[in-house]
Amino acid sequence: MNITEVTNYLEELAPLHYAEDFDNVGLLVGNPETIVTGVLVTLDTLEETVNEAIAKKCNLIISFHPIIFSGLKKITGRSYVERVVLKAIQNNIAIYATHTALDNSKNGVSAKMCEVLGLDNTQILIPKKGIIKKLTTFVPVQNAAALSAALFAAGAGNIGNYDQCSFSTEGTGTFRGNESSSPVVGEKGKTHAESETQISVVLESKNETSILNALKKHHPYEEVAYDIVTTENVHQDIGLGMVGELPEEMDAKEFLLFLKKTMQTDCVRHSELLHKKIKKVAVLGGAGSFAIADAKRAGADAYVSADFKYHEFFKAEKNILLADIGHYESEQFTKTLLVDYLKKKISNFAVVLSEKSTNPIYYI
Known part of the structure; x- marks a missing residue:
């Protein structure tokens, strides 16, 4: 099976035209006709990720985030991006990224967050136009x-x-x-x-x-x-974020503690605790402050995402609980989603979950 045949399966889950205009998805490095020896699935592609692929005899890396986001005018190894691309090319390893194509998929990043949190009655938070x-x-x-x-x-x-x-x-x-x-x-x-x-x-x-x-x-x-x-x-089954319901309502503090444990994060930054129960929850993997208003319009009691700035917490306005669980933490289960999906589609070579954490943020 060559790279194109493998990525065709991925594009059934996350068609590339689902991606946002600013994004850079698809095959970023490599020849699409190369025969695949193994697939390594990761959230980010770093030098250590390429080393892991070499060690595990995987010549295709499926990465959620694209290592090449904007144009490269030189590849001299001066930045971590250039070093990754150089190492991948030198070792005949291809790199493919899904990013916002998977974000906009009905069974993508936000759906996986809903599954981990046990949300029911889910629907797309921001249905996509232009589809x-x-x-x-x-x-x-x-x-x-x-x-x-x-x-x-x-x-x-x-x-x-x-x-x-x-x-x-x-x-x-x-x-x-x-x-x-x-x-x-x-x-x-x-x-x-x-x-x-x-x-x-x-x-x-x-x-x-x-x-x-x-x-x-x-x-x-x-x-x-x-x-x-x-x-x-708008397409009701394609778009960013999801909103669903907890099986049982929770107090705000109880919900935050549940969130911290379930999403395996060391820190939850949140807005003022509300004196009301949390039942309806909106989620969006990655940087999601742009969707605060959408979560409020959807009637969510809480909105779980990442990368909220100081002034954006004021947008809670005492009618929604905003919870920033961290960018990596909100997307960490995406790797498992992709591995499980590919294993159902492909059985003639290894699909491996990367063991390396690529989270660049640490807490003390």
Whole structure:
């Protein structure tokens, strides 16, 4: 199995187009055609991570955070990023990163946090925009049913718990082919009017290529008329953060102690304790201060994330408990998520959980 075949499985869980625009995800170092001898899964890729991969005979590192985030103009070993890239190249080790593609996955980072905390009735905290598109095309009436079926088979028309969703109207299409044309109906050089069905279907952007291929393959016309627009609709199953409910409500202090133990952190920075029970909890792995308002709008009693600044704790405004458990701590279980997922998909070589902690922050 080569690297592309392995990463194709990963992209079923976390399609790269789920990633935020600022991010750098996918294969960062290596040849996608390289045959994989073993996979090492880590949160960060450091020099010691590459050493671990060498020792365990793994030539593919699956990392949550991308070691290359912004452009590198030189690779001379002067920074830790350059040293990692150099060592990986010198030892024929590939590096792949998922980052915000996995953050936005329904079964990704925040879902794992919910699982560890035992939250029920979970849903996406900030559903993602720009994922849902609409395809409109025109086809002779007698071909409409067959074309719709082909589009559905390619992944079009899925909305939440429903599939094969479309809207059709009938009208008259006109066209005239030039001397180089080969019209299926009508004659070249003459204006032709045809009874046509206009078909509109929604699609997820990850399926756009396969759906367009199906359209062109199954449409009877020599030239296929269609348009695709990106909608403002949000995708309820794709997005950042999640919100769910504890099995039993807790006092605020009791919840913080539970959080500290369950998320295996040495420190929980939090806002003022509230004189109300904690039942509904919002979570977001990594730096999540931007979502405080979203957690409040969702009606969460507590919001668990990381990297809150001093003034951001004031945003609690006595109606939500903000808990900063640390960046590494909020994402630490992501490694297990990826290992468990890949082991179910791949059995012909080792998928190894990194034993190294890459947390750069220590407490005294």
